[in-house]
Amino acid sequence: MTEMPPAPAGSRPHGLPPRFDRPHPLAFLGWVLALAFLVAAVQGTGFSLGRLADGLPAIGRMLDRMFPPNLERLPAIGKALLVTFQMAVVGTVLGVILALPLAVLAARGLSPHPLVRHAARSLIAFFRTVPDLIWALFFVIAVGLGPFAGTLAIMIDTIGFCGRFFAEAMEEQEKGPQEALTAIGASRTGLVFSAVIPAALPSFTATSLFSLEKATRSSVILGLVGAGGIGIELKVAMDLFAYDLAATIILAIFVLVLLVEQASGALRRRLM
Amino acid sequence: MALALALPRETAAAAETAAAAEPVLRARGLHKRFGVEGPPVLDDVDLQLGRGEALALLGANGAGKSTLLRCCLRLVEPDQGRIELLGEPLTGLSRGRLRRLRARVGFVFQRHNLVPRLSALSNVLHGAQARGDGPLAWYAPTAPRRLREEALACLERVGLARFAGQRAASLSGGQSQRVAIARALMQRPELVVADEPVASLDPAAGEEVMALFVRLLREEGISLLFTSHNLRHALDHSDRLVALRAGRVELEAASADQDIERLRALYD
Numbered sequence: 001m002t003e004m005p006p007a008p009a010g011s012r013p014h015g016l017p018p019r020f021d022r023p024h025p026l027a028f029l030g031w032v033l034a035l036a037f038l039v040a041a042v043q044g045t046g047f048s049l050g051r052l053a054d055g056l057p058a059i060g061r062m063l064d065r066m067f068p069p070n071l072e073r074l075p076a077i078g079k080a081l082l083v084t085f086q087m088a089v090v091g092t093v094l095g096v097i098l099a100l101p102l103a104v105l106a107a108r109g110l111s112p113h114p115l116v117r118h119a120a121r122s123l124i125a126f127f128r129t130v131p132d133l134i135w136a137l138f139f140v141i142a143v144g145l146g147p148f149a150g151t152l153a154i155m156i157d158t159i160g161f162c163g164r165f166f167a168e169a170m171e172e173q174e175k176g177p178q179e180a181l182t183a184i185g186a187s188r189t190g191l192v193f194s195a196v197i198p199a200a201l202p203s204f205t206a207t208s209l210f211s212l213e214k215a216t217r218s219s220v221i222l223g224l225v226g227a228g229g230i231g232i233e234l235k236v237a238m239d240l241f242a243y244d245l246a247a248t249i250i251l252a253i254f255v256l257v258l259l260v261e262q263a264s265g266a267l268r269r270r271l272m
Numbered sequence: 273m274a275l276a277l278a279l280p281r282e283t284a285a286a287a288e289t290a291a292a293a294e295p296v297l298r299a300r301g302l303h304k305r306f307g308v309e310g311p312p313v314l315d316d317v318d319l320q321l322g323r324g325e326a327l328a329l330l331g332a333n334g335a336g337k338s339t340l341l342r343c344c345l346r347l348v349e350p351d352q353g354r355i356e357l358l359g360e361p362l363t364g365l366s367r368g369r370l371r372r373l374r375a376r377v378g379f380v381f382q383r384h385n386l387v388p389r390l391s392a393l394s395n396v397l398h399g400a401q402a403r404g405d406g407p408l409a410w411y412a413p414t415a416p417r418r419l420r421e422e423a424l425a426c427l428e429r430v431g432l433a434r435f436a437g438q439r440a441a442s443l444s445g446g447q448s449q450r451v452a453i454a455r456a457l458m459q460r461p462e463l464v465v466a467d468e469p470v471a472s473l474d475p476a477a478g479e480e481v482m483a484l485f486v487r488l489l490r491e492e493g494i495s496l497l498f499t500s501h502n503l504r505h506a507l508d509h510s511d512r513l514v515a516l517r518a519g520r521v522e523l524e525a526a527s528a529d530q531d532i533e534r535l536r537a538l539y540d
Contacts, residue, residue: 180385180452183345184459185375185402194398194410198389 066247073245077233081252083147084229085260087222088215091151095158095215096208099124102159103166104192109178110170112188124167128160132218136227147228154215154222161211162204169203170196202271209264216260220253295356296463296495297321297344302353304339304519313339314350315519321463326486326496328510328527330503332539335516337499341467344497345374358462375402378456378464378494380485382471384448388441392432392451395440396423399458412437426454429488446477453485464489466498470505478502482509503535 023031102120104110111117135156139149170192177195186194197204223231230249237246297320304314313336321327329337342348344355346362355362358376365373378399386395393412400419401410408414415423427433430450440448449469456464469485470478482502486509489496500506506513507527515523515538522538 176381176383176385177387179347180379180381180455181398181401183347183374183379184377184399184455185371185373186398187371187401189407190398190401190410193407194390194394194401195387198387201389 065243069247070244080230087150088219091154092212092215095155099159099162106167107170124163132157136222145226150222150227165207169200173199294323298356324493326510328506329499331516336519378461380466380469382468384452386440393436396454399455426457463495
Protein backbone atom coordinates (compact mmCIF):
# COMPACT_ATOMS: atom_id res chain seq x y z
CA MET A 1 0.00 0.00 0.00
CA THR A 2 1.48 3.32 -1.04
CA GLU A 3 1.27 6.24 1.28
CA MET A 4 -0.33 9.40 0.09
CA PRO A 5 2.17 12.27 0.04
CA PRO A 6 1.28 15.03 2.47
CA ALA A 7 -0.62 17.87 0.90
CA PRO A 8 1.63 20.87 0.40
CA ALA A 9 1.08 23.64 2.90
CA GLY A 10 -1.48 26.13 1.73
CA SER A 11 -2.85 23.79 -0.96
CA ARG A 12 -6.18 23.32 0.84
CA PRO A 13 -8.68 26.09 0.47
CA HIS A 14 -10.12 25.30 3.94
CA GLY A 15 -8.46 23.90 7.06
CA LEU A 16 -9.87 21.11 9.21
CA PRO A 17 -13.11 22.10 10.89
CA PRO A 18 -12.84 22.60 14.69
CA ARG A 19 -13.54 19.50 16.77
CA PHE A 20 -16.26 21.34 18.65
CA ASP A 21 -18.40 24.26 17.60
CA ARG A 22 -17.74 27.41 19.62
CA PRO A 23 -20.90 27.81 21.76
CA HIS A 24 -23.01 30.93 21.47
CA PRO A 25 -22.42 33.18 24.55
CA LEU A 26 -26.07 32.79 25.59
CA ALA A 27 -25.89 29.00 25.26
CA PHE A 28 -22.68 29.04 27.32
CA LEU A 29 -24.36 31.17 29.99
CA GLY A 30 -27.29 28.71 29.98
CA TRP A 31 -24.97 25.79 30.64
CA VAL A 32 -23.22 27.65 33.47
CA LEU A 33 -26.56 28.52 35.09
CA ALA A 34 -27.79 24.92 34.77
CA LEU A 35 -24.61 23.64 36.42
CA ALA A 36 -24.91 26.22 39.21
CA PHE A 37 -28.51 25.15 39.80
CA LEU A 38 -27.45 21.49 39.99
CA VAL A 39 -24.82 22.29 42.63
CA ALA A 40 -27.34 24.37 44.60
CA ALA A 41 -29.89 21.55 44.32
CA VAL A 42 -27.43 19.00 45.72
CA GLN A 43 -26.87 21.30 48.71
CA GLY A 44 -30.56 22.13 49.01
CA THR A 45 -31.56 18.48 49.28
CA GLY A 46 -29.01 17.88 51.99
CA PHE A 47 -27.42 15.16 49.92
CA SER A 48 -24.71 13.52 52.03
CA LEU A 49 -22.90 10.24 51.46
CA GLY A 50 -21.73 10.40 55.10
CA ARG A 51 -25.29 10.45 56.44
CA LEU A 52 -26.16 7.61 54.09
CA ALA A 53 -23.25 5.56 55.43
CA ASP A 54 -24.32 6.33 59.03
CA GLY A 55 -27.82 5.09 58.23
CA LEU A 56 -26.76 1.75 56.78
CA PRO A 57 -26.78 -0.08 60.14
CA ALA A 58 -30.40 0.99 60.68
CA ILE A 59 -31.32 -0.50 57.30
CA GLY A 60 -29.46 -3.65 58.32
CA ARG A 61 -31.44 -3.87 61.57
CA MET A 62 -34.70 -3.41 59.69
CA LEU A 63 -33.77 -6.10 57.15
CA ASP A 64 -32.87 -8.36 60.06
CA ARG A 65 -36.38 -7.91 61.50
CA MET A 66 -37.95 -8.47 58.07
CA PHE A 67 -36.61 -11.97 57.60
CA PRO A 68 -37.99 -14.53 57.65
CA PRO A 69 -41.17 -12.93 56.23
CA ASN A 70 -44.38 -13.51 58.16
CA LEU A 71 -46.79 -15.58 56.02
CA GLU A 72 -49.69 -15.65 58.51
CA ARG A 73 -51.71 -13.06 56.61
CA LEU A 74 -50.88 -14.42 53.18
CA PRO A 75 -54.53 -15.01 52.09
CA ALA A 76 -55.49 -11.45 53.05
CA ILE A 77 -52.41 -10.09 51.32
CA GLY A 78 -53.24 -12.14 48.20
CA LYS A 79 -56.75 -10.68 48.18
CA ALA A 80 -55.43 -7.11 48.57
CA LEU A 81 -52.95 -7.79 45.79
CA LEU A 82 -55.76 -8.96 43.52
CA VAL A 83 -57.73 -5.77 44.26
CA THR A 84 -54.59 -3.75 43.46
CA PHE A 85 -54.25 -5.46 40.09
CA GLN A 86 -57.98 -5.04 39.42
CA MET A 87 -57.65 -1.31 40.07
CA ALA A 88 -54.75 -1.14 37.62
CA VAL A 89 -56.57 -3.10 34.91
CA VAL A 90 -59.93 -1.31 35.16
CA GLY A 91 -58.30 2.13 35.48
CA THR A 92 -56.05 1.47 32.50
CA VAL A 93 -58.81 0.07 30.26
CA LEU A 94 -61.16 2.97 31.02
CA GLY A 95 -58.31 5.46 30.62
CA VAL A 96 -57.29 4.01 27.25
CA ILE A 97 -60.89 4.08 25.99
CA LEU A 98 -61.34 7.71 27.02
CA ALA A 99 -57.87 8.75 25.82
CA LEU A 100 -58.55 7.68 22.25
CA PRO A 101 -61.21 10.25 21.28
CA LEU A 102 -59.36 12.95 23.20
CA ALA A 103 -56.16 12.08 21.32
CA VAL A 104 -57.96 12.33 17.96
CA LEU A 105 -59.13 15.83 18.94
CA ALA A 106 -55.58 16.69 20.00
CA ALA A 107 -53.82 15.35 16.89
CA ARG A 108 -52.61 17.80 14.25
CA GLY A 109 -54.35 17.15 10.94
CA LEU A 110 -57.22 15.20 12.53
CA SER A 111 -58.65 17.72 14.97
CA PRO A 112 -61.66 19.60 13.56
CA HIS A 113 -60.35 23.02 14.61
CA PRO A 114 -57.11 24.48 16.08
CA LEU A 115 -59.01 25.70 19.14
CA VAL A 116 -60.38 22.21 19.78
CA ARG A 117 -56.87 20.82 19.38
CA HIS A 118 -55.43 23.28 21.89
CA ALA A 119 -58.25 22.58 24.35
CA ALA A 120 -57.78 18.80 24.04
CA ARG A 121 -53.99 19.13 24.38
CA SER A 122 -54.36 21.33 27.46
CA LEU A 123 -56.75 18.89 29.11
CA ILE A 124 -54.40 15.97 28.41
CA ALA A 125 -51.46 17.99 29.77
CA PHE A 126 -53.46 18.86 32.90
CA PHE A 127 -54.32 15.19 33.52
CA ARG A 128 -50.68 14.24 33.03
CA THR A 129 -49.02 16.92 35.11
CA VAL A 130 -51.10 16.49 38.28
CA PRO A 131 -49.59 13.46 40.08
CA ASP A 132 -51.80 10.39 40.51
CA LEU A 133 -51.47 10.66 44.29
CA ILE A 134 -53.18 14.07 44.16
CA TRP A 135 -55.95 12.66 41.95
CA ALA A 136 -56.37 9.85 44.47
CA LEU A 137 -56.77 12.38 47.31
CA PHE A 138 -59.47 14.19 45.30
CA PHE A 139 -61.33 10.97 44.54
CA VAL A 140 -61.10 9.71 48.13
CA ILE A 141 -62.90 12.91 49.12
CA ALA A 142 -65.39 12.49 46.27
CA VAL A 143 -66.27 8.79 46.48
CA GLY A 144 -64.81 7.72 49.82
CA LEU A 145 -62.00 5.38 50.82
CA GLY A 146 -61.43 2.22 48.81
CA PRO A 147 -60.40 0.89 45.42
CA PHE A 148 -62.98 2.88 43.44
CA ALA A 149 -61.11 6.11 44.25
CA GLY A 150 -57.83 4.50 43.21
CA THR A 151 -59.34 3.21 39.97
CA LEU A 152 -60.54 6.72 39.08
CA ALA A 153 -57.12 8.18 39.85
CA ILE A 154 -55.44 5.61 37.60
CA MET A 155 -57.99 6.28 34.86
CA ILE A 156 -57.25 10.02 34.84
CA ASP A 157 -53.49 9.40 34.93
CA THR A 158 -53.84 6.95 32.01
CA ILE A 159 -55.81 9.48 29.96
CA GLY A 160 -52.97 11.94 30.44
CA PHE A 161 -50.28 9.41 29.56
CA CYS A 162 -52.02 7.65 26.66
CA GLY A 163 -53.68 10.79 25.29
CA ARG A 164 -50.32 12.37 24.58
CA PHE A 165 -48.68 9.29 23.08
CA PHE A 166 -51.77 8.28 21.08
CA ALA A 167 -51.94 11.76 19.53
CA GLU A 168 -48.24 11.69 18.65
CA ALA A 169 -48.55 8.18 17.17
CA MET A 170 -51.43 9.30 14.96
CA GLU A 171 -49.56 12.41 13.81
CA GLU A 172 -46.54 10.31 12.84
CA GLN A 173 -48.44 7.89 10.60
CA GLU A 174 -47.71 7.79 6.89
CA LYS A 175 -49.86 10.35 5.10
CA GLY A 176 -50.27 8.39 1.85
CA PRO A 177 -53.27 6.23 2.86
CA GLN A 178 -54.93 9.28 4.41
CA GLU A 179 -54.48 11.27 1.20
CA ALA A 180 -55.86 8.34 -0.79
CA LEU A 181 -58.99 8.16 1.35
CA THR A 182 -59.48 11.93 1.25
CA ALA A 183 -59.18 11.82 -2.53
CA ILE A 184 -61.94 9.24 -2.82
CA GLY A 185 -64.39 11.11 -0.63
CA ALA A 186 -63.91 9.61 2.84
CA SER A 187 -65.11 11.70 5.79
CA ARG A 188 -62.80 12.75 8.61
CA THR A 189 -64.26 9.98 10.78
CA GLY A 190 -63.70 7.50 7.97
CA LEU A 191 -60.14 8.68 7.65
CA VAL A 192 -59.47 8.26 11.37
CA PHE A 193 -61.05 4.84 11.68
CA SER A 194 -59.99 3.38 8.32
CA ALA A 195 -56.47 4.71 7.87
CA VAL A 196 -55.08 6.32 11.01
CA ILE A 197 -56.16 4.03 13.85
CA PRO A 198 -55.36 0.73 12.06
CA ALA A 199 -51.89 2.05 11.24
CA ALA A 200 -51.28 3.34 14.76
CA LEU A 201 -52.66 0.24 16.50
CA PRO A 202 -49.28 -1.39 17.34
CA SER A 203 -48.13 1.88 18.90
CA PHE A 204 -51.43 2.22 20.81
CA THR A 205 -51.10 -1.31 22.16
CA ALA A 206 -47.49 -0.81 23.26
CA THR A 207 -48.40 2.48 24.98
CA SER A 208 -51.40 0.84 26.69
CA LEU A 209 -49.21 -1.98 27.99
CA PHE A 210 -46.66 0.51 29.32
CA SER A 211 -49.57 2.27 30.93
CA LEU A 212 -50.70 -0.95 32.61
CA GLU A 213 -47.19 -1.46 34.03
CA LYS A 214 -47.18 2.11 35.31
CA ALA A 215 -50.70 1.72 36.75
CA THR A 216 -49.71 -1.47 38.57
CA ARG A 217 -46.85 0.35 40.29
CA SER A 218 -49.08 3.36 41.01
CA SER A 219 -51.91 1.29 42.43
CA VAL A 220 -49.58 0.07 45.17
CA ILE A 221 -48.75 3.63 46.23
CA LEU A 222 -52.34 4.88 46.00
CA GLY A 223 -53.31 2.62 48.90
CA LEU A 224 -51.16 4.82 51.14
CA VAL A 225 -53.74 7.61 50.87
CA GLY A 226 -56.67 5.24 51.37
CA ALA A 227 -57.44 4.64 47.71
CA GLY A 228 -57.65 0.88 48.10
CA GLY A 229 -55.36 -2.01 47.30
CA ILE A 230 -52.33 -3.43 49.02
CA GLY A 231 -50.74 -0.08 49.83
CA ILE A 232 -52.86 0.32 52.94
CA GLU A 233 -51.74 -3.12 54.18
CA LEU A 234 -48.12 -2.06 53.75
CA LYS A 235 -48.67 1.21 55.57
CA VAL A 236 -50.36 -0.52 58.53
CA ALA A 237 -47.57 -3.12 58.74
CA MET A 238 -44.88 -0.41 58.71
CA ASP A 239 -46.75 1.76 61.25
CA LEU A 240 -46.99 -1.25 63.62
CA PHE A 241 -43.28 -2.03 63.06
CA ALA A 242 -44.37 -5.47 61.79
CA TYR A 243 -41.43 -5.59 59.41
CA ASP A 244 -41.73 -9.34 58.82
CA LEU A 245 -45.29 -8.81 57.58
CA ALA A 246 -44.15 -5.81 55.52
CA ALA A 247 -41.51 -8.06 53.93
CA THR A 248 -44.22 -10.46 52.75
CA ILE A 249 -46.21 -7.56 51.28
CA ILE A 250 -43.15 -6.06 49.55
CA LEU A 251 -42.25 -9.45 48.05
CA ALA A 252 -45.84 -9.93 46.86
CA ILE A 253 -45.79 -6.49 45.22
CA PHE A 254 -42.44 -7.31 43.63
CA VAL A 255 -43.84 -10.55 42.15
CA LEU A 256 -46.95 -8.78 40.80
CA VAL A 257 -45.02 -5.92 39.20
CA LEU A 258 -42.46 -8.34 37.75
CA LEU A 259 -45.17 -10.59 36.27
CA VAL A 260 -47.01 -7.64 34.70
CA GLU A 261 -43.77 -6.21 33.26
CA GLN A 262 -42.70 -9.57 31.85
CA ALA A 263 -46.08 -10.28 30.27
CA SER A 264 -46.35 -6.75 28.88
CA GLY A 265 -42.79 -6.87 27.52
CA ALA A 266 -43.44 -10.22 25.81
CA LEU A 267 -46.64 -8.89 24.22
CA ARG A 268 -44.89 -5.72 23.01
CA ARG A 269 -42.05 -7.75 21.46
CA ARG A 270 -44.62 -9.81 19.57
CA LEU A 271 -46.28 -6.66 18.25
CA MET A 272 -43.09 -4.93 17.06
CA MET B 273 -38.54 24.40 -27.26
CA ALA B 274 -41.90 25.70 -28.35
CA LEU B 275 -44.22 23.56 -30.34
CA ALA B 276 -42.03 21.71 -32.77
CA LEU B 277 -44.57 19.03 -31.96
CA ALA B 278 -47.54 20.72 -33.53
CA LEU B 279 -50.37 18.33 -34.16
CA PRO B 280 -52.20 17.88 -37.44
CA ARG B 281 -55.18 20.18 -37.49
CA GLU B 282 -57.84 17.55 -38.31
CA THR B 283 -56.86 15.05 -35.59
CA ALA B 284 -56.49 17.76 -32.98
CA ALA B 285 -59.88 19.06 -33.90
CA ALA B 286 -61.33 15.55 -33.76
CA ALA B 287 -59.82 14.95 -30.33
CA GLU B 288 -61.09 18.27 -29.06
CA THR B 289 -64.56 17.49 -30.37
CA ALA B 290 -64.52 14.18 -28.49
CA ALA B 291 -63.49 15.93 -25.29
CA ALA B 292 -65.97 18.71 -25.73
CA ALA B 293 -68.90 16.39 -26.50
CA GLU B 294 -69.58 15.53 -22.89
CA PRO B 295 -66.69 16.66 -20.72
CA VAL B 296 -66.25 14.97 -17.36
CA LEU B 297 -63.56 17.46 -16.48
CA ARG B 298 -63.04 21.01 -17.67
CA ALA B 299 -60.34 23.27 -16.24
CA ARG B 300 -59.84 26.82 -17.40
CA GLY B 301 -57.05 29.27 -16.62
CA LEU B 302 -55.57 27.39 -13.67
CA HIS B 303 -52.81 29.15 -11.77
CA LYS B 304 -50.96 27.77 -8.79
CA ARG B 305 -47.87 28.97 -7.00
CA PHE B 306 -46.49 27.46 -3.79
CA GLY B 307 -45.09 30.15 -1.53
CA VAL B 308 -44.70 33.81 -2.35
CA GLU B 309 -41.59 33.63 -4.48
CA GLY B 310 -40.55 31.30 -7.22
CA PRO B 311 -42.12 30.43 -10.53
CA PRO B 312 -45.74 29.30 -10.78
CA VAL B 313 -46.32 25.55 -10.77
CA LEU B 314 -49.35 26.01 -13.01
CA ASP B 315 -49.61 29.00 -15.31
CA ASP B 316 -52.87 29.52 -17.18
CA VAL B 317 -53.55 25.84 -17.78
CA ASP B 318 -56.63 24.66 -19.68
CA LEU B 319 -57.61 21.03 -19.72
CA GLN B 320 -60.64 19.15 -20.92
CA LEU B 321 -61.47 15.45 -20.76
CA GLY B 322 -64.39 13.78 -22.53
CA ARG B 323 -66.56 10.95 -21.26
CA GLY B 324 -64.86 7.62 -21.92
CA GLU B 325 -61.70 9.36 -23.09
CA ALA B 326 -58.18 8.50 -21.87
CA LEU B 327 -55.83 11.46 -21.57
CA ALA B 328 -52.13 11.19 -20.74
CA LEU B 329 -50.44 14.11 -19.03
CA LEU B 330 -46.75 14.34 -19.83
CA GLY B 331 -43.87 16.52 -18.73
CA ALA B 332 -40.57 16.50 -16.92
CA ASN B 333 -40.35 16.40 -13.12
CA GLY B 334 -41.63 19.67 -11.71
CA ALA B 335 -43.65 20.49 -14.83
CA GLY B 336 -46.85 20.66 -12.74
CA LYS B 337 -48.53 17.34 -13.63
CA SER B 338 -49.21 16.10 -10.10
CA THR B 339 -50.31 19.55 -8.94
CA LEU B 340 -52.74 19.73 -11.87
CA LEU B 341 -54.21 16.32 -10.97
CA ARG B 342 -54.60 17.36 -7.35
CA CYS B 343 -56.18 20.67 -8.31
CA CYS B 344 -58.74 18.75 -10.35
CA LEU B 345 -60.02 17.18 -7.09
CA ARG B 346 -59.29 20.23 -4.94
CA LEU B 347 -56.74 18.26 -2.95
CA VAL B 348 -54.65 21.32 -3.78
CA GLU B 349 -56.48 24.65 -4.06
CA PRO B 350 -55.65 26.53 -7.27
CA ASP B 351 -54.91 30.25 -6.84
CA GLN B 352 -57.01 31.13 -9.88
CA GLY B 353 -59.08 29.38 -12.48
CA ARG B 354 -62.24 27.41 -12.81
CA ILE B 355 -62.76 23.65 -12.65
CA GLU B 356 -65.88 21.72 -13.53
CA LEU B 357 -65.86 18.11 -12.47
CA LEU B 358 -68.65 15.81 -13.63
CA GLY B 359 -70.70 18.86 -14.50
CA GLU B 360 -70.29 20.63 -11.14
CA PRO B 361 -68.10 23.66 -10.51
CA LEU B 362 -65.56 22.69 -7.85
CA THR B 363 -65.03 26.11 -6.32
CA GLY B 364 -67.42 26.98 -3.54
CA LEU B 365 -68.62 23.43 -2.96
CA SER B 366 -69.42 22.58 0.64
CA ARG B 367 -67.24 19.95 2.31
CA GLY B 368 -70.01 17.35 2.09
CA ARG B 369 -70.75 17.97 -1.60
CA LEU B 370 -67.07 17.93 -2.42
CA ARG B 371 -66.76 14.55 -0.70
CA ARG B 372 -69.70 13.16 -2.65
CA LEU B 373 -68.19 14.43 -5.88
CA ARG B 374 -64.76 13.00 -5.07
CA ALA B 375 -66.42 9.66 -4.39
CA ARG B 376 -67.34 9.49 -8.09
CA VAL B 377 -63.70 9.87 -9.10
CA GLY B 378 -61.17 7.10 -8.52
CA PHE B 379 -57.64 8.18 -7.66
CA VAL B 380 -54.71 5.82 -8.14
CA PHE B 381 -51.42 7.06 -6.73
CA GLN B 382 -47.84 6.29 -7.68
CA ARG B 383 -47.47 4.38 -4.43
CA HIS B 384 -50.58 2.33 -3.82
CA ASN B 385 -51.33 4.13 -0.52
CA LEU B 386 -53.12 1.15 0.98
CA VAL B 387 -53.54 0.78 4.73
CA PRO B 388 -50.84 -1.83 5.33
CA ARG B 389 -52.30 -3.51 8.41
CA LEU B 390 -55.73 -4.08 6.85
CA SER B 391 -56.64 -6.90 4.51
CA ALA B 392 -56.85 -6.43 0.76
CA LEU B 393 -60.64 -6.79 1.06
CA SER B 394 -60.89 -4.06 3.72
CA ASN B 395 -58.79 -1.76 1.56
CA VAL B 396 -61.11 -2.34 -1.40
CA LEU B 397 -64.14 -1.71 0.82
CA HIS B 398 -62.76 1.78 1.52
CA GLY B 399 -63.78 2.61 -2.04
CA ALA B 400 -67.41 2.48 -0.90
CA GLN B 401 -66.94 4.78 2.11
CA ALA B 402 -68.86 7.69 0.65
CA ARG B 403 -71.98 5.59 0.04
CA GLY B 404 -73.09 6.20 3.61
CA ASP B 405 -73.38 2.59 4.78
CA GLY B 406 -71.88 3.52 8.15
CA PRO B 407 -68.66 2.65 9.93
CA LEU B 408 -69.32 -1.10 10.04
CA ALA B 409 -69.07 -1.13 6.23
CA TRP B 410 -65.47 0.08 6.39
CA TYR B 411 -63.98 -3.24 7.55
CA ALA B 412 -64.16 -6.65 5.95
CA PRO B 413 -65.16 -8.48 9.18
CA THR B 414 -68.18 -6.23 9.81
CA ALA B 415 -69.25 -5.05 6.33
CA PRO B 416 -72.61 -6.25 4.98
CA ARG B 417 -72.49 -9.28 2.72
CA ARG B 418 -73.46 -7.39 -0.46
CA LEU B 419 -70.52 -5.00 -0.03
CA ARG B 420 -68.11 -7.82 0.76
CA GLU B 421 -69.23 -9.62 -2.38
CA GLU B 422 -68.87 -6.49 -4.49
CA ALA B 423 -65.39 -5.87 -3.09
CA LEU B 424 -64.41 -9.47 -3.79
CA ALA B 425 -65.70 -9.12 -7.35
CA CYS B 426 -63.46 -6.04 -7.77
CA LEU B 427 -60.49 -8.05 -6.49
CA GLU B 428 -61.44 -10.84 -8.88
CA ARG B 429 -61.31 -8.41 -11.79
CA VAL B 430 -57.72 -7.53 -10.95
CA GLY B 431 -56.90 -11.21 -10.42
CA LEU B 432 -56.38 -11.05 -6.67
CA ALA B 433 -59.48 -12.70 -5.18
CA ARG B 434 -57.34 -15.34 -3.49
CA PHE B 435 -55.47 -12.63 -1.58
CA ALA B 436 -58.66 -11.04 -0.22
CA GLY B 437 -57.93 -11.94 3.41
CA GLN B 438 -54.23 -11.15 3.24
CA ARG B 439 -52.79 -8.01 4.82
CA ALA B 440 -51.83 -5.33 2.31
CA ALA B 441 -48.37 -5.15 3.91
CA SER B 442 -47.63 -8.69 2.74
CA LEU B 443 -48.44 -8.04 -0.94
CA SER B 444 -45.87 -7.24 -3.62
CA GLY B 445 -45.75 -3.79 -5.24
CA GLY B 446 -47.64 -4.98 -8.32
CA GLN B 447 -50.27 -6.75 -6.24
CA SER B 448 -50.71 -3.70 -4.02
CA GLN B 449 -51.21 -1.45 -7.03
CA ARG B 450 -53.82 -3.88 -8.36
CA VAL B 451 -55.63 -3.70 -5.00
CA ALA B 452 -55.54 0.10 -5.34
CA ILE B 453 -57.15 -0.29 -8.78
CA ALA B 454 -59.79 -2.60 -7.27
CA ARG B 455 -60.44 0.09 -4.62
CA ALA B 456 -60.98 2.61 -7.42
CA LEU B 457 -63.37 0.21 -9.20
CA MET B 458 -65.28 -0.24 -5.93
CA GLN B 459 -66.10 3.46 -6.13
CA ARG B 460 -68.05 2.77 -9.37
CA PRO B 461 -66.26 5.84 -10.75
CA GLU B 462 -67.09 7.91 -13.78
CA LEU B 463 -63.53 9.16 -14.00
CA VAL B 464 -60.25 7.73 -12.75
CA VAL B 465 -57.26 9.97 -12.10
CA ALA B 466 -53.91 8.22 -11.85
CA ASP B 467 -50.62 9.85 -10.87
CA GLU B 468 -47.83 7.76 -12.41
CA PRO B 469 -49.71 4.59 -11.51
CA VAL B 470 -46.92 2.15 -12.37
CA ALA B 471 -43.81 4.24 -11.71
CA SER B 472 -42.99 2.31 -8.54
CA LEU B 473 -43.16 -1.08 -10.29
CA ASP B 474 -40.55 -2.99 -12.27
CA PRO B 475 -40.99 -2.82 -16.07
CA ALA B 476 -42.74 -6.19 -16.43
CA ALA B 477 -45.13 -5.59 -13.53
CA GLY B 478 -45.68 -2.02 -14.74
CA GLU B 479 -46.60 -3.21 -18.20
CA GLU B 480 -49.00 -5.82 -16.84
CA VAL B 481 -50.69 -3.51 -14.33
CA MET B 482 -51.04 -0.64 -16.82
CA ALA B 483 -52.61 -2.89 -19.46
CA LEU B 484 -55.03 -4.35 -16.91
CA PHE B 485 -55.87 -0.92 -15.54
CA VAL B 486 -56.69 0.60 -18.92
CA ARG B 487 -58.57 -2.48 -20.14
CA LEU B 488 -60.85 -2.46 -17.09
CA LEU B 489 -61.62 1.23 -17.48
CA ARG B 490 -62.19 0.94 -21.24
CA GLU B 491 -64.60 -1.99 -20.68
CA GLU B 492 -66.83 0.23 -18.58
CA GLY B 493 -66.32 3.45 -20.53
CA ILE B 494 -64.71 5.18 -17.55
CA SER B 495 -62.70 8.29 -18.40
CA LEU B 496 -59.03 8.24 -17.49
CA LEU B 497 -56.61 11.05 -16.77
CA PHE B 498 -53.11 9.81 -16.00
CA THR B 499 -49.57 11.07 -15.75
CA SER B 500 -46.62 9.00 -16.86
CA HIS B 501 -42.94 9.27 -17.67
CA ASN B 502 -43.29 6.13 -19.75
CA LEU B 503 -43.91 7.52 -23.22
CA ARG B 504 -44.79 4.09 -24.61
CA HIS B 505 -47.57 3.74 -22.01
CA ALA B 506 -48.76 7.25 -22.76
CA LEU B 507 -48.99 6.57 -26.48
CA ASP B 508 -50.49 3.09 -26.19
CA HIS B 509 -53.07 3.76 -23.53
CA SER B 510 -54.39 7.24 -24.27
CA ASP B 511 -56.54 8.90 -26.88
CA ARG B 512 -54.99 12.27 -26.31
CA LEU B 513 -51.81 13.73 -24.86
CA VAL B 514 -51.29 16.97 -23.01
CA ALA B 515 -47.74 17.96 -22.18
CA LEU B 516 -46.73 20.53 -19.59
CA ARG B 517 -43.49 22.44 -19.39
CA ALA B 518 -42.81 24.75 -16.45
CA GLY B 519 -46.50 24.86 -15.60
CA ARG B 520 -47.76 25.74 -19.09
CA VAL B 521 -49.41 23.54 -21.70
CA GLU B 522 -46.73 22.87 -24.30
CA LEU B 523 -48.51 20.34 -26.44
CA GLU B 524 -52.01 19.01 -26.93
CA ALA B 525 -52.34 16.27 -29.52
CA ALA B 526 -54.10 13.07 -30.48
CA SER B 527 -51.94 10.14 -29.36
CA ALA B 528 -52.26 8.44 -32.74
CA ASP B 529 -50.41 11.34 -34.37
CA GLN B 530 -47.41 11.24 -32.05
CA ASP B 531 -44.37 9.05 -31.75
CA ILE B 532 -41.85 8.50 -29.01
CA GLU B 533 -39.02 10.40 -30.68
CA ARG B 534 -41.09 13.54 -30.98
CA LEU B 535 -42.33 13.26 -27.42
CA ARG B 536 -38.78 12.85 -26.08
CA ALA B 537 -38.15 16.42 -27.12
CA LEU B 538 -40.48 17.45 -24.30
CA TYR B 539 -37.85 16.38 -21.79
CA ASP B 540 -34.96 18.32 -23.41
